Every structure is written in C-alpha cells, then in structure tokens.
Amino acid sequence: MSVDQITAEALRLSEKDRAGLASRLLGSLPPVAFDDDEGVGEARKRDAELDTDDSHAMTLRDLDARIEQCRQS
16 A cells, blocks of 8 residues: 555544544654754754853743733733
8 A cells, every 4th residue: 555545544544533533653663863854953053052152041021021022012
C-alpha cells in the first residue's frame, strides 16, 4: 500500500480516530530535533550569546507585556 493510499484511508476515519492515529504516528518519531535544523542552531547561538551577555534577556512577564503591547498597536 502506498503512502497516498494510506492517507486516503486515514482521511476516511472519524476525527477522533484520526487524532488517535496522528498521536500514535507522532509518538513513533524521535523526540529530539535534528542538529542540522536551522531553528536548533539559532537557539544554541542565542543561548551562547545570553551566557556571555545577558543584558538583552527578559523575563517571561516582560515578554508577555511586550506581546500585549504589540497586539494593541
């Protein structure tokens, strides 16, 4: 059976069954992002920058306030 055929069959399932299937499929994948992922590299770079100079760091409360300000603008 091809992936397209499996997909077509899966889409015939109820929403609840599709959600269960999706959960099982996602659970079968490795939980860790790959090192060659650009997002992981960027996160590591920013983490290293904060280790050297945390003057640009902000608390979660400050971040939430900044987001709320942007939404109101």
